[in-house]
Amino acid sequence: MSFRSSFLAGLGLVALVSACATTEAPFTQYGEALTLTENTSVSAILADPDAYVGQHLRVEGTVVGVCEMRGCWMAVAGENDGEQLRVKVEDGVIVFPMTAMGLHARVEGIMEKIELTMEEALAQAEHQAEEHGTEFDPSTITGPSVTYQLRGLGAEIENGD
Amino acid sequence: MKKIQWRKWNRLIHRDLGYLCAGLTVVYAVSGLAVNHVRDWNPNYKTTESSFNVGPVTAEDPRSADTVEEILRAGGLGSTYRDTFRRDENTLDIFLDEGRVTVDLPSGEASVEFIQDRRVLQEMNQLHLNQPRGLWTYMADLYAVALLLLAITGLFVIKGKKGITGRGAWLTTVGVLIPLIFLWVYR
Numbered sequence: 050m051s052f053r054s055s056f057l058a059g060l061g062l063v064a065l066v067s068a069c070a071t072t073e074a075p076f077t078q079y080g081e082a083l084t085l086t087e088n089t090s091v092s093a094i095l096a097d098p099d100a101y102v103g104q105h106l107r108v109e110g111t112v113v114g115v116c117e118m119r120g121c122w123m124a125v126a127g128e129n130d131g132e133q134l135r136v137k138v139e140d141g142v143i144v145f146p147m148t149a150m151g152l153h154a155r156v157e158g159i160m161e162k163i164e165l166t167m168e169e170a171l172a173q174a175e176h177q178a179e180e181h182g183t184e185f186d187p188s189t190i191t192g193p194s195v196t197y198q199l200r201g202l203g204a205e206i207e208n209g210d
Numbered sequence: 211m212k213k214i215q216w217r218k219w220n221r222l223i224h225r226d227l228g229y230l231c232a233g234l235t236v237v238y239a240v241s242g243l244a245v246n247h248v249r250d251w252n253p254n255y256k257t258t259e260s261s262f263n264v265g266p267v268t269a270e271d272p273r274s275a276d277t278v279e280e281i282l283r284a285g286g287l288g289s290t291y292r293d294t295f296r297r298d299e300n301t302l303d304i305f306l307d308e309g310r311v312t313v314d315l316p317s318g319e320a321s322v323e324f325i326q327d328r329r330v331l332q333e334m335n336q337l338h339l340n341q342p343r344g345l346w347t348y349m350a351d352l353y354a355v356a357l358l359l360l361a362i363t364g365l366f367v368i369k370g371k372k373g374i375t376g377r378g379a380w381l382t383t384v385g386v387l388i389p390l391i392f393l394w395v396y397r
Contacts (some may be wrong), residue, residue, distance in 0.1 A: 113295040113303060117255075118248050130273075130296035144341050147255050147325050151292030151305020179249065209292070210307050 080143040081203035091127035098197040101160040120144035138201040153207040158199035224363035241338035265318040
């Protein structure tokens with residue numbers, strides 16, 4: 050195969066891959082395609098999280114936080130001030146972009162209850178402080194803790210400008 | 211019967227795979243260095259911070275368009291924004307296309323975080339971590355197999371004192387021992 054024909058074959062491959070990857074959709078998909086059509090309100094979930102544990106849910110809302118280091122979680126706002134639901138995904142399987150903050154997202158996942166021992170809560174707080182570049186203050190953790198999160202399976206995030 | 215010139219084929223495969231893999235190896239190596247130090251810096255985004263003071267925000271609804279636009283104008287940030295979030299009673303987040311403004315409402319102190327993609331490096335990281343999935347998964351598999359072949363054929367490129375039966379044997383042994391020693395130390 051001559052250099053010229055190799056080069057043209059390479060260009061063809063690049064064009065084919067580009068054509069497959071091009072999308073005009075107003076939302077970018079992350080992970081699995083969404084299957085549910087009905088939303089569950091983030092505020093309703095946060096009001097009584099135990100009632101939703103283990104359930105496959107779809108939520109919608111503004112992205113108000115994203116894991117800065119690995120994109121392995123994002124927070125979706127509820128209807129009321131201060132409310133946010135953390136969506137955790139498997140590291141590397143889904144990566145949420147930091148630039149998604151402020152955009153609208155639809156997410157599906159399984160609601161989880163996480164019970165942390167004192168040691169685990171300390172480790173988690175330390176990790177979060179490191180992630181946000183803030184100083185870790187162990188005195189803020191006074192005992193075991195319970196948190197709730199959506200184990201994200203798939204998401205659609207509005208495309209920014 | 212004609213003897214198969216395996217060493218010639220070995221060299222040929224090693225040479226052409228080397229050419230084929232050069233570009234991807236650069237991608238994986240550069241990205242590998244970048245993501246290996248993810249705790250020390252963000253390999254995908256460049257963030258810059260600044261601050262300004264807008265004065266105490268006393269509006270009944272700090273999320274109202276008028277109030278938010280006033281805050282943004284005070285910081286010289288134009289007046290367009292994506293959305294807002296009242297994180298707690300005293301904190302308002304304003305999301306812009308370029309980043310986030312966090313306002314401490316009682317003091318009016320606003321910190322601005324500008325987020326920019328690290329072009330090229332971010333794309334390299336996406337390929338390295340197989341974020342595109344789909345066809346790229348198979349491409350990355352092929353690359354891994356090619357690397358394996360490169361390593362194996364590389365052992366037999368040269369014969370003699372500097373080949374695998376001489377100096378090559380020692381260096382190959384050192385290369386195998388390095389990960390084993392680390393595994394033993396960190397187990």
